[in-house]
Amino acid sequence: MENDNKVVEKGKSATDKEFVWPDLVFKELLASVGVVVLLVVWSLLVDAPLRPEADPAWTENPAKAPWYFLGLQEMLVYFDPWLAGVVVPGLIVAGLIFIPYLDINNPISGEYRLGKRKMATLLFLFGFIMWFVLIFVGAFLRGPSWYFYWPWESWAVVKHSNEVLWSFHWLAGVVFLGLFFIGGTFLSIVIGKGFVQRLGRTRSLIIIFLALSMFFIPVKIALRLLFNVKYVLRTPFFNI
Amino acid sequence: MSEQKDRYGLSHRFIKGITGSSIWKSVFRHGYANTDKNRALQITSNFFLHVHPIRLKKHAFRIRFTWCLGGITFFVFIVEFVTGILLMFYYRPVVEFAYMDIKSLMIDIPFGAILRNMHRWGAHLMVITVIFHMLRVFLTGSYKPPREFNWVIGVLLLINTLLLSFSGYLLPWDQLAYGGISIGTNMARAVPFLGHEGPFAVVDKYHDVRFVLLGGTEVGPVALLRFYVLHVILLPMVVLILAGVHFWRIRKDNISGPL
Ligand code: HEM
Numbered sequence: 085m086e087n088d089n090k091v092v093e094k095g096k097s098a099t100d101k102e103f104v105w106p107d108l109v110f111k112e113l114l115a116s117v118g119v120v121v122l123l124v125v126w127s128l129l130v131d132a133p134l135r136p137e138a139d140p141a142w143t144e145n146p147a148k149a150p151w152y153f154l155g156l157q158e159m160l161v162y163f164d165p166w167l168a169g170v171v172v173p174g175l176i177v178a179g180l181i182f183i184p185y186l187d188i189n190n191p192i193s194g195e196y197r198l199g200k201r202k203m204a205t206l207l208f209l210f211g212f213i214m215w216f217v218l219i220f221v222g223a224f225l226r227g228p229s230w231y232f233y234w235p236w237e238s239w240a241v242v243k244h245s246n247e248v249l250w251s252f253h254w255l256a257g258v259v260f261l262g263l264f265f266i267g268g269t270f271l272s273i274v275i276g277k278g279f280v281q282r283l284g285r286t287r288s289l290i291i292i293f294l295a296l297s298m299f300f301i302p303v304k305i306a307l308r309l310l311f312n313v314k315y316v317l318r319t320p321f322f323n324i
Numbered sequence: 325m326s327e328q329k330d331r332y333g334l335s336h337r338f339i340k341g342i343t344g345s346s347i348w349k350s351v352f353r354h355g356y357a358n359t360d361k362n363r364a365l366q367i368t369s370n371f372f373l374h375v376h377p378i379r380l381k382k383h384a385f386r387i388r389f390t391w392c393l394g395g396i397t398f399f400v401f402i403v404e405f406v407t408g409i410l411l412m413f414y415y416r417p418v419v420e421f422a423y424m425d426i427k428s429l430m431i432d433i434p435f436g437a438i439l440r441n442m443h444r445w446g447a448h449l450m451v452i453t454v455i456f457h458m459l460r461v462f463l464t465g466s467y468k469p470p471r472e473f474n475w476v477i478g479v480l481l482l483i484n485t486l487l488l489s490f491s492g493y494l495l496p497w498d499q500l501a502y503g504g505i506s507i508g509t510n511m512a513r514a515v516p517f518l519g520h521e522g523p524f525a526v527v528d529k530y531h532d533v534r535f536v537l538l539g540g541t542e543v544g545p546v547a548l549l550r551f552y553v554l555h556v557i558l559l560p561m562v563v564l565i566l567a568g569v570h571f572w573r574i575r576k577d578n579i580s581g582p583l
Pocket residue numbers: 194390392393394395396397398454457458461464466467471474475476477478479481482485563567570574578579580581
C-alpha cells in the first residue's frame with residue numbers, strides 16, 4: 085500500500101496498474117506446475133547417466149566436459165588452454181558485466197524493440213549463437229581423440245590426422261594481430277560514424293576491443309580449417 | 325433468520341463454522357471476498373507472496389514479456405534444493421561409497437531413480453532457463469538505468485549456477501564425472517601466472533590454483549569432498565543470497581516497462 089501511494093505521489097496515475105493477486109500469482113502457479121510435470125515426465129522416461137565407477141588409471145575417450153562448457157573445450161582445438169580456458173571465459177564474463185555500462189546509446193527498456201538497438205543486438209546475438217554452435221559441435225560432432233565425426237559415422241573407425249600445421253613467422257604474427265586489432269579499431273571508428281562522440285572514447289574503445297576479440301575466434305577457426313594455421317603468433321612465453 | 329438458513333444450507337454453515345473459528349482466524353487474517361483491500365492483504369500478509377508488489381503495470385502480466393524465465397529459474401532452484409536434501413540422506417562423499425550410493429539409488433532405493441533423475445535433469449533445466457532469462461533481459465533492454473547493477477548480480481548468478489552444476493557433476497564418481505571434471509579442472513593449469521602450465525607461471529604444480537581447487541595434483545578423494553562441500557553448502561548459499569538481493573532490487577526499481 086505504501087509503495088502504491090509513493091507512485092501516485094510522484095505524479096503517475098495508478099489506474100494503469102492491476103492487482104497481482106490473483107492474476108499474476110495464478111500464472112506463476114501454472115508455470116510451476118508445468119515445470120514439475122516436465123521434470124517428472126522427463127525423469128520417468130530417461131535415466132540420468134551412470135557409467136562404470138571412476139578409475140584414475142583409465143580415462144574416457146573422448147572425455148567431454150559438461151555440455152555448457154563444451155564450447156570452451158571445442159575452442160581447445162584452435163587455441164592454447166590459457167586462451168580457451170581462461171582468457172576467453174574471462175572476457176565473456178567481463179563483457180557481460182560491462183554491458184549496462186557500455187550500452188548507453190538509448191534508454192529503450194522494457195520492450196522488445198530490437199530495430200532501435202541494432203548494433204547491441206547484433207553483437208550480443210553473435211556471441212550467444214557462437215556459444216551454442218560451438219557447444220553443438222563439441223557435443224554431437226566430436227568423437228575419440230576429439231576427431232570430427234558426423235553423427236552417422238561410427239566411432240569404431242579410428243581416425244588419424246595427416247594435416248601438417250604451420251605457424252606464422254613472429255613478425256608476420258605481430259603485423260597480423262596489429263592489423264586486426266588496431267586496423268579494426270580505426271575501421272570501426274570510421275564506419276560507425278558518430279558513435280565515438282555519442283558513447284565517449286573509453287566506452288567505444290572497450291566495445292571495439294571486446295567485439296574484435298569475439299570476431300577473432302571465427303577468424304582463427306577459419307585460418308585453421310582453411311589454411312592449417314596452428315599459431316598466428318609464436319613467442320617463447322605464449323602462443324596465440 | 326430462517327430465510328437465511330434456507331438460502332445457504334448446511335455446507336455454508338459448516339464452512340462458516342470453520343472460517344469463523346478463532347484457530348482459522350489466527351492463520352488467515354483477512355476475508356476472501358473480492359475487495360481491493362483483501363487482494364492487497366493477500367500479498368502483504370503472506371510471507372511467501374510478499375516478494376510481489378501489490379499492484380503492477382499491466383504489461384508486466386504478459387507472459388510474452390518475461391516468459392516467466394526468472395521465476396522458473398528460481399522455481400527449478402527450489403526443486404533442486406528439495407531433491408538435493410533428499411539425496412543427501414543416501415549419498416556419502418567418500419570415494420569408497422560415493423559410486424555405490426548412487427548405484428543403489430538407481431536400483432534399490434524406492435523412488436531413488438526418479439529422485440536422482442529429477443535432480444540431474446533439473447540442473448540442466450536451470451542452466452538452460454537462466455541463459456534464456458539473460459537473453460530476454462538483454463532483448464528487452466532491461467539492464468538500462470536504474471537496473472545496471474541488477475544485471476551485474478544476474479551475471480554473478482549465472483556463473484554460480486554453472487559452478488553449482490559443475491560441482492555436482494563429480495559427485496556420482498563414475499567415469500563420466502571423472503573425465504568431465506578432469507578436463508574442466510585441467511584448464512586451471514593454464515591460468516597465467518597462477519597455473520603451473522600457464523604463461524609466466526610463478527608456481528609449481530603443488531602450489532597452483534588447480535591444486536587449491538582439487539586439494540591435490542589429481543582428481544581424488546580430497547577433490548570429491550571439496551566439490552561436495554561447495555555443491556551442498558557454499559554455492560547454494562551464495563545463490564540464495566544473490567537471488568535475495570536480485571529480487572529485492574527488482575522490487576525497489578519495479579519491473580522494467582515502456583516509458
Ligand atoms: C539464478 C539465476 C536467476 C534468477 C533466479 C533470476 C530471477 C529473476 C526474476 C524472478 C526476475 C523477475 C522478472 C522475470 O522473471 O523475468 C528477474 C529479473 C531480472 N533479472 Fe534475473 N534471475 C537470475 C539470473 C539473471 C541473469 C543471469 C541476469 C543477467 C545477466 C539477470 C538479470 C535480470 C534483470 C536485469 C532483471 C530485471 C528485469 C526487468 O526489470 O525487466 N538475472 N530475475
